[in-house]
Amino acid sequence: MIAHASTRSRGHCFERRPLPQGGPAPTQRGEQDFAMWTPSNNLEQERLDKLNSLRRRQIDPYPNRVVRTHTTVEAARAFEAAERQATSEPEPISVTVTGRIVRQNLKGKVYFAHIEDGAGRLQLFVRIDKVGESTYEMIRQDLDLGDFVQASGTMMRTRAGEISVLVDELTVLAKALSPLPVIKERVREDGTVERYGAFSDVEERYRQRYADLAVNPDTRAVFRARARTINALRQFLDAEGFLEVETPILQPIYGGAAARPFITHHNQLHQDLYLRISFELYLKRLLVGMYDAVYEIGRDFRNEGVSFKHNPEFTQLEYYQAYTDYYGMMDLTERMIAFVAEQVTGSTIIHYEGNTIDLTPPWTRITLRDAIRERTGIDYTEHPDAQTLAAAMQRAGLAAPPKYTWGKLVDTLLGDTVEPTLIQPTFILDYPRDISPFAKSVPGDASHVERFEVFIGGMEMGNAFTELNDPLDQEARFVEMGRLYGAEEDEATPVDEDYLRAMRYGMPPCGGCGIGVDRLVMLMTDKSTIREVLLFPHLRERNDR
RNA sequence: GGGCGUGUAGCUCAAUGGCAGAGCAGUGGCCUUUUAAGCCAUUGGUUAGAGGUUCGAGUCCUCUCACGCUCACCA
Numbered sequence: 001m002i003a004h005a006s007t008r009s010r011g012h013c014f015e016r017r018p019l020p021q022g023g024p025a026p027t028q029r030g031e032q033d034f035a036m037w038t039p040s041n042n043l044e045q046e047r048l049d050k051l052n053s054l055r056r057r058q059i060d061p062y063p064n065r066v067v068r069t070h071t072t073v074e075a076a077r078a079f080e081a082a083e084r085q086a087t088s089e090p091e092p093i094s095v096t097v098t099g100r101i102v103r104q105n106l107k108g109k110v111y112f113a114h115i116e117d118g119a120g121r122l123q124l125f126v127r128i129d130k131v132g133e134s135t136y137e138m139i140r141q142d143l144d145l146g147d148f149v150q151a152s153g154t155m156m157r158t159r160a161g162e163i164s165v166l167v168d169e170l171t172v173l174a175k176a177l178s179p180l181p182v183i184k185e186r187v188r189e190d191g192t193v194e195r196y197g198a199f200s201d202v203e204e205r206y207r208q209r210y211a212d213l214a215v216n217p218d219t220r221a222v223f224r225a226r227a228r229t230i231n232a233l234r235q236f237l238d239a240e241g242f243l244e245v246e247t248p249i250l251q252p253i254y255g256g257a258a259a260r261p262f263i264t265h266h267n268q269l270h271q272d273l274y275l276r277i278s279f280e281l282y283l284k285r286l287l288v289g290m291y292d293a294v295y296e297i298g299r300d301f302r303n304e305g306v307s308f309k310h311n312p313e314f315t316q317l318e319y320y321q322a323y324t325d326y327y328g329m330m331d332l333t334e335r336m337i338a339f340v341a342e343q344v345t346g347s348t349i350i351h352y353e354g355n356t357i358d359l360t361p362p363w364t365r366i367t368l369r370d371a372i373r374e375r376t377g378i379d380y381t382e383h384p385d386a387q388t389l390a391a392a393m394q395r396a397g398l399a400a401p402p403k404y405t406w407g408k409l410v411d412t413l414l415g416d417t418v419e420p421t422l423i424q425p426t427f428i429l430d431y432p433r434d435i436s437p438f439a440k441s442v443p444g445d446a447s448h449v450e451r452f453e454v455f456i457g458g459m460e461m462g463n464a465f466t467e468l469n470d471p472l473d474q475e476a477r478f479v480e481m482g483r484l485y486g487a488e489e490d491e492a493t494p495v496d497e498d499y500l501r502a503m504r505y506g507m508p509p510c511g512g513c514g515i516g517v518d519r520l521v522m523l524m525t526d527k528s529t530i531r532e533v534l535l536f537p538h539l540r541e542r543n544d545r
Numbered sequence: 546g547g548g549c550g551u552g553u554a555g556c557u558c559a560a561u562g563g564c565a566g567a568g569c570a571g572u573g574g575c576c577u578u579u580u581a582a583g584c585c586a587u588u589g590g591u592u593a594g595a596g597g598u599u600c601g602a603g604u605c606c607u608c609u610c611a612c613g614c615u616c617a618c619c620a
Contacts, residue, residue, distance in 0.1 A: 042589055043555050043571055107583095108576035127577060145570075159578045181556040182570045184581040196581055197557045197569055203612045204556095215556095257620055278620090304619050305546090401617095411620085435620080453620075463620055514620085529613095540611070 037177075047177045050142040054172060057138060061175035066150060070095045072115065072122035076163045079155035093155040095165060097122060098173060100148050100214070103184070111139055112164075115149060123164040124151050130168055139170065146176035146214075183215050206537050225344055226521045226533055230297060232343035233317055233517070236336045242293040242319055247282035249275060249299065253496050256280030256438070259302040262312075275301035278514065279318045280438065284467060285502045287322050287510055295319035297517065308529040309459060312538050315517040322508040325466040326439075326450045329511035330427050333454060333462060334361040337425070337520070344524045352457045352526050355423050359456070363425040368414060371428055375417040380410050384447070407435035422455035437477040439465035457523055464513035471503035 039045040054061045070078060075095040082090040099115030099122070111126040128136040130153075143149070153167040181199035188194055198216070199205065205212040205219070212219050234244065252271065254261040256278030264273050279296045286294045300316045321328065338348045338359045348360045366374075373379050376396050383389035389409050390400035398416060400409060410432045418428065430442055431451040439449035450466035468474050478495040521533040531537035 041555060046571060103580070105579050105582060106576095107579055110577040110579075112579045112582090114580080123580080125578075129577080158580090160580070162578090162580075164578090179555050179570065183556080184569070186581050194581085199556065201552095201556085201612090203552095206612090259619070302619080305617085307619085308614090310619065415619095460620075516620095 039177075043179045044177055047144055047175070047179070050144065051175050051177065053142050054138070054175065057134075057142075059138065059172060061172055063171070063173065066098060066173060067096050067152075068098045068150070070097055071119035072097055072099055072117050073119040075122055075155060075165065076120075079157075079163055082155075094152070095155060096150060096152040097124075097165060098148065098150045100176075101143065101145055104143070104145060106140060109136070111136070113149075115151070123158070123162050124149075124153075124167050124170070125156070125158060125164040126167045126170060130166065131170060135170055138172075143172070144176060144179070145182065146178075146180045148173035148176075180211055181215050203539070206531060206539055209535055222521075222525045222527065222533060223535060225525045228344045229340055229521050229524050230315075230517065232340040233297065233336065233515075235343070236339045237295045237319060240293070240332065242295045242321070243291050245283070245286060245291075245294050245296055246298065247276075247279050247286075247296060249301075251276050253494050253498075255494060255496050255499070257300075257302075258435075260304055262301045262303050277302050279316065280512065280514070281496055281499045283318055283320045284507065284510070284512065285499065287320055288502045288505050288507050292323070293319070293321040306538065308531075309519060309522075311518065311530050311534055314530070314534075317515040317517050318512065320467070320510055320512040322510045324511045325509065326429075326452055326464055326511050329464045329513045330363075330365065330452060330454075331361075333464065333513055333515070334359075334363045334425065334427075337456075337461075337515075340520065341524065350523065350526075352423075352523055353528055355457065357424060357457060357523075359425055363427060363454075365427045365429060365452075367430045368410070368418075368428050369430065371418045372410070372413045375421065376413065378413065380413065381447070405434060407432040411435055419455060419460065420458045423458055425454065425456045427452045427454050434480070436465065437481045438468050438474075440468050440470075459519055459522075460516070461519055461523070462513055462515040464511060467507075467510045467512050469503065469507040469509055471500055471507075474503055475500050 039048050051061050075093075075097050078093050078095070079090070082093055085091075097115065097117070099117035101113050102116045102121065103112075103114040105112040109128040111124075113124045113126070114121050115124060126136070126139060131139075150171050150173050151165055151167045152169040153165040156164055156166045158164050181197065183198055184196040186194045186196070199212060205216075209219075213223075238244070250264070250266075250273040252273060254274035254277050256276075257280070259277045261274040261277050264275065265271070266273055277300055279298065279300075283294055283296060295318065297315065297317045299313050301313050302310075303312065304310065306312065319332075321332070338361055341348050341350055341359045349356060349358050351357070369379065369381060376393075376398065378389075378392050378396055380389055380392075383392050384406070386404065386406040386409060389406055390402070390404070393400040393409065393413065398413070400412070404412065414428070422428075429450075429452045430445075430448045431439070431453075433439075433441060433447055433449050436449045436451045439451040442448040442450055452464050453460055454462040454464075468477070475495075478500075482495065518530050518533055522528070522530060525533060527533050
């Protein structure tokens with residue numbers, strides 16, 4: 001780790017600046033540079049020795065040029081095709097394949113290895129009488145699991161029936177100095193794969209995701225599914241006529257959600273900037289600008305606690321459509337997620353944490369008031385202020401934090417009693433006005449707004465409104481939020497004057513929705529923590545190792 | 546931030562307060578169709594870190610670090 005840090009600072013050697021007093025003289029490039037890293041155990045020492053041994057054999061362990069005529073899978077397919085066509089002996093098929101050695105078996109004067117590339121695995125069959133003694137000696141002495149190689153030869157089947165390359169020529173493409181965890185597998189008679197010695201330490205898998213990906217095909221599959229999920233979202237929204245846009249991540253005023261921001265600073269402008277906590281206010285400006293429908297997929301940053309469903313940076317999808325309302329967004333959202341499931345898993349019926357979840361539209365729609373009344377018997381509209389509602393909650397044996405506003409108490413009821421029960425996809429409609437500053441009121445009901453949250457698998461997946469487009473009402477809401485949360489609360493929504501100016505030019509009636517993409521991926525891949533679906537989840541810096 | 550738990554070889558894991566071990570990987574040897582190859586021999590440890598109790602600590606106690614679960618926080 002220290003070695004890596006110093007490698008980084010090497011870039012500064014090229015800057016022309018005086019050396020610190022008494023500092024070491026700059027070293028000549030050459031031997032010294034390669035000596036920066038030192039092996040941390042005997043396994044690495046062995047590999048470093050082999051690297052030097054390759055050099056002594058006049059073999060470049062990291063050559064510039066590579067040849068590949070077939071991926072591992074293409075080579076095997078080509079051979080199978082030739083076998084099917086042939087009546088007796090199939091036509092010889094010459095291939096050059098590349099990959100990482102994932103299994104090797106030196107058996108006297110014969111050497112078997114499985115190489116793996118991005119497509120799959122393929123066995124190499126090396127005979128001393130085919131490759132010659134010097135290459136065979138190189139293999140025997142200097143090759144390790146984890147090394148990348150290039151092999152040329154002819155496709156064949158071994159006696160055991162496995163499709164292999166009978167190798168004429170084998171060269172090193174990249175020497176691996178640190179050993180990857182060794183995982184052996186056995187295919188059982190029923191076709192399932194049994195793994196031995198899996199790399200399973202959760203912390204190490206996250207900290208060294210490259211190693212996790214290199215040895216665990218299941219991990220690679222998760223991130224392929226993630227890519228397919230995001231691709232399917234784009235495909236769906238593009239086909240619906242939405243325009244994909246990109247809005248600022250560095251914002252002078254943050255807003256659009258109740259969350260604490262990360263603060264950064266622009267040196268030349270002498271200006272503090274915030275990393276965005278949502279895209280909402282910028283995307284709605286674009287509806288003022290006469291796009292009928294826009295969406296953005298990108299990163300949000302919230303300076304808050306981490307949990308199995310929270311990471312400080314996470315991927316969000318927000319989409320806004322003019323000339324519709326939250327009912328339109330419900331229709332669109334359930335169709336979109338069903339489409340994603342179909343694309344990613346092949347079905348709108350998925351399995352998550354032991355539950356079977358049917359994402360086929362239409363989904364259950366129930367008002368927040370009815371949902372809470374069903375679970376707790378409490379009709380919060382009968383307790384229209386914080387004091388009486390808290391009392392009712394306490395009578396029902398529920399936690400009611402004393403400093404909470406009425407709206408926050410309702411939100412608590414939702415989170416504690418309703419959310420965990422919503423395994424099947426469910427829209428919860430109509431939220432208290434004072435926790436929803438960007439939504440239009442329900443006609444004839446000043447205390448509620450047209451907002452829904454969508455829950456699947458006991459998790460909130462999304463949040464949507466009939467968007468408020470009355471600039472004067474919006475201004476009042478900003479002021480109201482500021483007063484509710486006050487200066488001592490970090491979550492106070494700052495007044496965005498430019499956003500109000502945009503709205504005063506006229507904003508069409510519209511619906512908008514935000515979807516937590518990471519949580520959607522959790523659902524698609526049946527993972528119970530957000531860290532499993534983030535390539536490099538945020539972890540605390542390590543001080544002691 | 547609180548509570549509970551975990552941390553032993555490169556990886557996966559054992560070890561009643563009493564010599565720190567196994568499998569895989571590695572090294573040396575045998576083996577020209579292996580596939581969790583096999584057989585023989587063998588290297589590898591600051592038991593996360595610091596301190597304490599004890600004749601003796603991987604094991605018990607205190608503190609620190611990291612991770613996991615959970616509560617709090619959290620659109």
